[in-house]
Amino acid sequence: MARKATIVGGGVIGGGWAARFLLNGWDVAVFDPDPEAARKINAVLANARLALPALSDVPMPPEGRLSFADTMAEAVEGSEYVQESVSERIELKHKVYAQLQQANPGVLIGSSTSGFKASDLQIGSPAPQNIIVAHPFNPVYLLPLSEISGSEKNTEATVQRTAQIMKDIGMFPLVIRKEIDAFIGNRFLEAVWREALWMLKDGVATTEEIDEAIRMGFGLRWGQMGLFETYRIAGGEAGMRHFMAQFGPALKWPWTKLMDVPEFNDELVDLVANQSDAQSGMYGIRELERIRDQNLVGFLRALKERNWGAGKVLREHDEARAALFHEGLDQGPKAEPLTLAHLQVLPGWIDYNGHMTESRYYFCNSEVADAFLRLIGAGMDYVEAGHSYYSAETHIRHLGEAKLGDRLTGTLQIISADEKRFRSFVRIMKGEELVATIEQLCLHVDMKAGRTVAAAPGVYAKLKAIADAHAELPLPQGAGRAIGQKKG
Template sequence: MQITKAACIGGGVIGAGWVARLVLNGIDVALYDPDPQASRKVDEVLAGARRAYLQMVPSGLPKEGRVTYVSTVAEAVGDADFIQESVPERLDLKHKVLAEIDAHARPDALIGSSTSGIKPTEMASALQHPERLVVAHPFNPVYLLPLVEIVGGEKTAPEFIDKAKAVYASIGMKPVVIRKEIEAFVGDRLLEAIWRESLWLIKDGITTVEELDDIIRYSFGLRWAQMGLFQTYRIAGGEAGMRHFMEQFGPCLSWPWTKLTDVPEFNDELVDLIAGQSDEQSGHYTIRELEKIRDDNLVAIMGTLAQQNEGQGWGAGALQKDYVARLKAAGEAQG
């Protein structure tokens, strides 16, 4: 499904990423954000995204969409086919903004919320047309990482779930519909488990921020990047596969290795410890420099995966290969 006009409400880190992905796919975007610095911040993110896409899509990008900065929510959403809300994670603010979107958007317009943990049913209570609201939870950077978790609420209509899948797939994403409505969905629940255990390991002086990052990025992070968790563990089971792996390592679940049911006290001391070590690790880079390094690495990993499996691509690389081919075909058809 192709969309021609989109609206983005909120231009922070996630909102700006949505603007970049949409604009670089040739879609005009009306953006509302009350931050007086919004245009500067979004333009900087867009510049970084444009640079990354030129590496990722050597065959050429479609003609860029336009970004129009508007002064009201109503002006942004009035004629939009698709609306992406990315305001801060406060239910009262979500209610206020979503109700305003709902009041001024076309009845057939899809509304996606970038929330990372609030249930869609809780947000939809403020809407007159709750059937067209879905959670569309992306991962940063939105313009490069393809996954988007689609979550419907109690009143979300099945046709809008289908519409969401088609819309996000049309801009090069991998939509995964979460089967049951739960807080934090799936991706963030997994990240939360790793985050909690990481805080304990730092707090207890077992490792540092930099050492922990190295443990992830030089080992299982590389495996996860192309096979995920279960396919990786299936291989670890050898010729007997997943059943053997489960039988061999299942008993470890009863061993007291982790502290996932316990949380370290979140106090100034812990914040200072983590922030100080992070400054030592990365303080010599600006955020824009780190974004550039991150984007180059992601483009390279996905580019390599696109050449695997006898040229058919693998995982995110296969998705990228198909996306680039579609952009190339669309450009040839237009030219």
């Protein structure tokens, strides 16, 4: 049975939370009195469906069920977690919590508040220990950070339970050590925002020029190493101590106006809004969101490939979910093709026609073949010891279409095998439909010597057991066919 989360408040942040939970397999009930809530949530969800799966290298879980409730009591029924994302008005939040806790007294409530402390949110609550801050960053469905901030009334178990829920949906829970207004991220952003407004007001730079300074320079560094690690490198071989000695005196220079705030008036609003419209007003908001998402996906995937920063969170989430999709895979010989991979067509797999691109058929075969090699004891440990199976010949037949989101299964049959080679036949299935077959001849190689040799006895014994189990199976239809050969 799917886990259930409730989202109260269906704006940009609430919609992002809904998408994050749904795409990670949770059922989601949304409460928002706005008659446009369903349209807005579905618009955010549409963008999320294009973006979040592109960060994954294992199949996404089946998408949860989205529902819209007429009352908070209906929305919170059966939920294990609530994410509150209403306007930043403390009296409104207190009213929401009262209704939620009356309907579901033990439910855990996380708030998306940008600045209120948990102790402020808990005032007047009959169960303050169940209200905690879980502050995200937009877009919630892509950016992993969730700032978890509790008060002395929150038990350690509640804090850890909240953090675990965040991990379960692929986020990075940063538990704040002490209660502080605006937490960590927003206090930092507020300083940058305040300084930017002064430069704008004083005519030093335009909105576009300030954005260029960030995205063409230090913003790229921050995205992978943050502030202190970036400055550690800036200190050269002597590290952070040298950096502090070199740039520490600058703290006394009149570079910034961080303790002074420009007057918030119509003139300032017009200045910011007019320049911002001139900068990017040619794009609609939904289009800007998609551009942002595509850029973030590329950046995050680069970090993921290097297992660094936010990419490490993505990789760990994949690894945690991978076991779920490996359940039911065959673990030993049997007299039928072995089921060795469950796959899903992800956004990065499709071509301009909307179909799975050619290279991904080979990738699917590789996933099946790698699982088979692990099964017979010829996985990465075996490779690191100096031996491996090399592909000598591959023949692929494209028999059906696979499109975005399709779930595929890969099976493998051994046609023949000896101490130095095996011939395999992989079927890629979409349900009962055969999408592709891949016939392959693999040779066992001593990598240092660069020549074919007999496999290790233990590896060959496992390979032979499977080959013997498959010996009585009929030759697969299409096996041995040459390119262009008639099917008759």
